[in-house]
Amino acid sequence: MPRPRSTVPSSTPPVLSGEAGTFTGPVRLGPGAKAALTPAAVKVQAGFWSTRREVNASTSLPQGPQLLESAGNLHNLRLAAGTAEGEFRGAYPFVDTDVYKWLEAASWQLAQGSSAALEADVERIVALVADAQQPDGYLNTWFQLVKGGERYKDLRWGHELYCAGHLIQAAVAHHRATGRTQLLDVARKFADHIDSVFGLPGSGKPIDGIDGHPEVETALVELYRETGECRYLELAGYFVDRFGHGLLGGEAYCQDRVPVREADTVEGHAVRQLYLLAAAADLAAETGDAELRVAGERLWRAMTATKTHLTGGLGAHHDEEDFGDPYELPNERAYCETCAAIASVQWSWRMALLTGEARYSDLIERTLYNGFLAGVSLDGERWLYVNPLQVRDGHTDPGGDQSARRTRWFRCACCPPNVMRLLASLEHYLSSGDELGLQIHQFVTGRYSYGAMSVRAETDYPWQGTVAFTVEETPEQPWTLSLRVPQWCREFRVRVGELSYDQTDAPVSDGWLRLERTWTPGDRVVLELALAPRLTAADPRVDAVRGCVAIERGPLVYCLEQVDNPGGGLDDIVLDPARPLAVTHRPDLLGGVTTVVASGHRRRIPDAGWWPYTCADREAPEPDGDAVEFTAIPYYAWANRQDGSMRVWLPTS
Numbered sequence: 001m002p003r004p005r006s007t008v009p010s011s012t013p014p015v016l017s018g019e020a021g022t023f024t025g026p027v028r029l030g031p032g033a034k035a036a037l038t039p040a041a042v043k044v045q046a047g048f049w050s051t052r053r054e055v056n057a058s059t060s061l062p063q064g065p066q067l068l069e070s071a072g073n074l075h076n077l078r079l080a081a082g083t084a085e086g087e088f089r090g091a092y093p094f095v096d097t098d099v100y101k102w103l104e105a106a107s108w109q110l111a112q113g114s115s116a117a118l119e120a121d122v123e124r125i126v127a128l129v130a131d132a133q134q135p136d137g138y139l140n141t142w143f144q145l146v147k148g149g150e151r152y153k154d155l156r157w158g159h160e161l162y163c164a165g166h167l168i169q170a171a172v173a174h175h176r177a178t179g180r181t182q183l184l185d186v187a188r189k190f191a192d193h194i195d196s197v198f199g200l201p202g203s204g205k206p207i208d209g210i211d212g213h214p215e216v217e218t219a220l221v222e223l224y225r226e227t228g229e230c231r232y233l234e235l236a237g238y239f240v241d242r243f244g245h246g247l248l249g250g251e252a253y254c255q256d257r258v259p260v261r262e263a264d265t266v267e268g269h270a271v272r273q274l275y276l277l278a279a280a281a282d283l284a285a286e287t288g289d290a291e292l293r294v295a296g297e298r299l300w301r302a303m304t305a306t307k308t309h310l311t312g313g314l315g316a317h318h319d320e321e322d323f324g325d326p327y328e329l330p331n332e333r334a335y336c337e338t339c340a341a342i343a344s345v346q347w348s349w350r351m352a353l354l355t356g357e358a359r360y361s362d363l364i365e366r367t368l369y370n371g372f373l374a375g376v377s378l379d380g381e382r383w384l385y386v387n388p389l390q391v392r393d394g395h396t397d398p399g400g401d402q403s404a405r406r407t408r409w410f411r412c413a414c415c416p417p418n419v420m421r422l423l424a425s426l427e428h429y430l431s432s433g434d435e436l437g438l439q440i441h442q443f444v445t446g447r448y449s450y451g452a453m454s455v456r457a458e459t460d461y462p463w464q465g466t467v468a469f470t471v472e473e474t475p476e477q478p479w480t481l482s483l484r485v486p487q488w489c490r491e492f493r494v495r496v497g498e499l500s501y502d503q504t505d506a507p508v509s510d511g512w513l514r515l516e517r518t519w520t521p522g523d524r525v526v527l528e529l530a531l532a533p534r535l536t537a538a539d540p541r542v543d544a545v546r547g548c549v550a551i552e553r554g555p556l557v558y559c560l561e562q563v564d565n566p567g568g569g570l571d572d573i574v575l576d577p578a579r580p581l582a583v584t585h586r587p588d589l590l591g592g593v594t595t596v597v598a599s600g601h602r603r604r605i606p607d608a609g610w611w612p613y614t615c616a617d618r619e620a621p622e623p624d625g626d627a628v629e630f631t632a633i634p635y636y637a638w639a640n641r642q643d644g645s646m647r648v649w650l651p652t653s
């Protein structure tokens with residue numbers, strides 16, 4: 001019988017009550033945490049992410065309550081509270097989480113400035129949640145209403161602890177943002193109930209079990225951080241270490257085939273795996289558990305090396321929403337659930353804090369600008385659940401949750417409120433600090449601050465590669481301003497006062513450009529990242545894209561969309577990699593994007609035969625078709641105009 005090997009801190013951090021707005025991000029390390037970095041405060045003030053966050057705040061978030069009302073989620077809470085009559089609505093046992101994720105997102109938004117209407121919606125829905133809770137702390141409308149109050153009999157599919165996890169995260173956000181405790185009290189009562197039920201054999205707790213969908217684990221760590229109650233951290237450690245011991249039938253699907261500490265690759269349902277690993281990183285940070293940290297590092301490397309799409313998307317299989325085999329990275333059948341991209345950002349950020357390594361923020365950048373952002377339309381009203389890298393000519397879309405066309409809401413609506421909570425809390429994932437100084441993980445226009453250090457940045461990134469920093473506040477003693485040099489960047493220049501470096505002589509180690517100085521307010525640092533468009537090839541084992549290249553520029557992955565390339569389909573295009581790529585900024589297009597124009601031809605298509613195969617050694621190659629220029633747009637902006645084909649990977653012959 002494995003025992004939790006985490007050493008839980010004996011001292012408790014202070015309970016923060018009424019400290020609204022002092023720390024308003026999803027990960028607040030405990031006072032004894034053994035992490036390399038601590039999240040810094042960032043205020044995004046203009047530019048690319050400011051626009052996307054403004055759409056989230058002004059359109060997506062305010063529409064949430066009405067959508068949750070129409071879909072029945074709020075009705076279910078009223079039913080559970082006994083204040084309404086009717087039937088349970090919704091197809092899944094986890095529909096409550098749509099409400100919780102929206103509450104979390106709205107809370108992070110409230111932390112950035114009050115909106116009376118949003119605040120009223122939040123408090124109204126918090127009250128609905130509180131009313132639906134049972135006297136002993138249990139809360140799950142599906143089991144209360146559909147399953148006649150049965151509990152914890154179907155841990156594999158029931159999602160009871162998964163729902164609890166999202167409730168806890170919402171409660172922590174609500175408390176951090178508003179200082180109010182109503183939702184936190186609900187969450188604590190539920191967590192205390194769970195703690196009274198689940199534990200190792202011999203612990204006196206009735207059930208030795210785990211939830212088929214991890215989520216409660218990372219939430220419990222955050223509840224510990226928020227309340228100082230060590231039992232929640234212990235419970236999280238117990239849950240994480242009980243995966244891989246057959247309690248769920250031993251299947252890879254729900255990470256029960258092998259314990260986290262022994263696993264050598266990510267497997268099974270992508271979102272489940274990633275939430276579990278986020279919790280493992282949280283535990284390693286709070287307890288100093290080296291084995292969990294090493295496992296996280298090993299698994300992250302295996303994932304990025306063999307199971308990650310160019311967009312940062314994760315999950316190759318529609319079947320079981322599964323990671324798939326190493327190098328099994330299809331295009332039109334790529335699953336790449338939006339939630340998996342979000343979970344990846346959450347895990348990578350925890351690994352970045354734990355280790356201090358820049359590589360994790362490289363993946364965060366790739367994911368944010370591509371696989372994540374494609375999940376929401378430019379107007380903030382329509383969503384993609386799956387994020388394929390190709391839609392074929394003539395694709396007949398079946399609609400539904402896994403459509404390649406944007407949808408207003410889903411039967412399984414996990415992704416939209418998940419996007420809302422990441423956008424609303426995005427500032428939390430951009431910068432960190434330590435005893436040496438301030439680290440800039442992502443480039444935005446705004447203010448980064450940690451302790452007595454603060455710098456202002458101005459940039460038109462990702463369209464331009466220049467980021468200008470001005471020191472605004474500084475202690476008298478020297479400190480280090482660390483700038484992440486993105487993994488995609490081959491050439492850069494940095495000017496610090498009179499000094500100038502480039503990629504050949506700049507003080508870069510492990511992806512960090514480290515500038516140690518005695519700084520003075522007004523000091524300037526100008527980083528210029530070369531943004532020439534580039535063609536990217538894949539490892540030959542990714543046979544779905546063998547013989548293809550993709551266009552990238554800076555952190556952006558590009559795609560061809562039918563609407564920009566009339567005169568034929570996209571299935572027969574051939575790109576000539578020897579021809580130059582031309583860049584044009586188009587303020588009129590898709591909210592303002594930089595396009596890349598590439599050259600090639602459309603393959604001459606043979607007359608339709610009865611059989612689409614020929615003898616490879618006899619057939620003379622078809623002569624080239626007419627030369628054509630192809631216009632590529634950033635992948636995140638696809639599917640915002642008329643329906644049609646799309647592709648990221650482009651054949652070169």
Ligand code: FUB
Pocket residue numbers: 094213271272321337339412414
């Ligand atoms: O099971 C809850 C959520 O629904 C998962 O995270 C998503 O992958 C979707 O299956």
Ligand code: ZN
Pocket residue numbers: 337338339340385413414415416418
């Ligand atoms: Zn989802």
